[in-house]
Amino acid sequence: PEYLDASLESWRDLAKQLLELFQSSTGMNRGELEAEIEDVAVSHPARIVVQGLAKVLEDRCEFEVSADHEPDEIREKAFLLAAQVRRAGTFDRTHVLQTVATSLGLTLEAVEQGLFADLKSEQRVKNFEDISVTRLIERYNVGMAQAILLRATGITVTLRNETPARFRRLFRAAKFHRLVVDVEQPSPGATVLRLDGPMSLFTATQKYGMQLALFLPWILHSKQFELRADVLWGAQKKEKLFVLTNQDGLVSPVTDTSSYVPPELQMFADLFRKKYPEWQLEEETDVLPLGRGFWVPDFRLTHQLFNRPVYLEVLGFWRRGAVEKHLKNLRQHAKVPFVLAVSDQFKIDDTELNDFPAEIHRFRQMPLPDEVARLAHEALAGQPNPG
Incomplete structure (x- = not known):
């Protein structure tokens, strides 16, 4: 793709024109707003850029049905x-x-x-989340890359010289977005992530593609990376190669300080901390080796009587194929005490978990604090205390 140079006055002038339109759009309906955008598009040689910038701005609008009666x-x-x-x-x-x-x-x-009034064209702009001209252009560029990933069959990301904290946030984001990820460390300082693309699945799903696109901003925070994606492009689905590196200069629209915690797990964490104050439960867990790759559990639990942590891994928000692959890696390579919480939605038979090197907790909607506390204590009780 041809990314926009945010320093060029021609692109900045166009972005500013559209931004000013949206800044004054409160009270306008969609039809009126689209007509204004069309007026800009017909007079500009890069019509597709106008439409792309407008889409970014439209996504920052909150629309409402304006009517005194149903x-x-x-x-x-x-x-x-x-x-x-x-x-x-x-x-x-x-x-x-x-x-x-x-x-x-x-x-x-x-x-x-x-x-x-409830027709889409009649919905009115209630609020607009403002943005600067520079950030608008940066967000447009990221959007172009995300659109390409929706057509991917497979993605390989090579990262170099990243910190453990950066890896931790990256892996947690991948898990939150329910992505199928294989991690390897082929050489010191280099880590390779391999992800399935939405077009590689037995049933290509738009939802999975969106999750993959939403994961891209987290990769962009990496200091040195190379993303290579095999894509099926166009109506004839021709095989193409998309390459993105840190040299392309794309700027992530998300901050690199927050950690993703699904609502179900946040509820579990809040209840656990309230009921078991003798346990310290932390979301920011260690990056643990797992065979040729790494593993980032969901939680680290430390009891006040022990000097060694026990980890909690929750399998409730992934695709079935990813779960089977992850269970195999844990069975073969996990070296630390941990509790495995498995959602009933996966319908994993008890025989699949025979001799598994962890305490097992099955749950329906969210892990139960009582069971996790009991199993965590059992996991630690059988371990030598280094202190």
């Missing part, structure tokens, strides 16, 4: 009454709408406005 009820009354007067041969639109307005206790203007 539009579907207004329509129902208006259409029924209109049908009646047509049969009588005395149809008068204004009279019909005024009759409806009187029956609903509304003004004629409110009925006119509310008749089709």
Whole structure:
């Protein structure tokens, strides 16, 4: 793709023109906003860029249905009454709408406005989350790369000289987005991530592709990386290679300080801390070796009577194929005490977990604090205390 240079005045002028349009868009409906965007597009040689920048800005808008009464009820009354007067041969639109307005206790203007207010083109801008010209162009560039990844069959990301904290956030983000990731360290200082693309799955899913695209901003925080994606491009799905590196200068739209914690796990963590204050439960866990790759458990638990942590790995938010691969790696390579919490949604048979090197907890909606505390204590009780 041809990324926009945020320092070029021509692109900055275009971005500023569209930004000013959206900054003054509160109260406009979608139809009016789209007409304004079209006026800009027809007079600019790079129509596709106008549309792309406008899409970024539109995603920052909050739209609402602006009506004093439910539009579907207004329509129902208006259409029924209109049908009646047509049969009588005395149809008068204004009279019909005024009759409806009187029956609903509304003004004629409110009925006119509310008749089709729930149509997408009639939704009105309630709020717009402002952005700078530079950040708008940067977000557009990232969006182009994300769009390409929606067509990927396989992705390889090579990272070099990253810190453990950076790896931890990256791996947790991958898990949160339910991605299938294999991790290897072929040489000191180099780490390779291999991810399935949405077009490689038995059923290519748009949802998985979106998760993959949302993961890209976390890769962009890496100091030195190379992303190579095999993609099926165009209507004929021709095989293409997409390459993205830190040299391309894409700027991530997300901060690199937060950690993803799904709502179900956050609820578990809050309940666990409240009920078991003798345990210290931490989301920022260690990056642990696992065969040729790494492993980042969901939580680290440390009891006040022990000097050694026990880890909690939750399998509840991944695809089944990823779970089977991860279980195999844990069985073969995990060297630390841990509790494995397995969601019933995977329908994993007990025989698959026979002789598994961990305490097992099955759950439905979220892990149960009582069971996790009991199993964590059992996992540590059988371990030598280094202190």
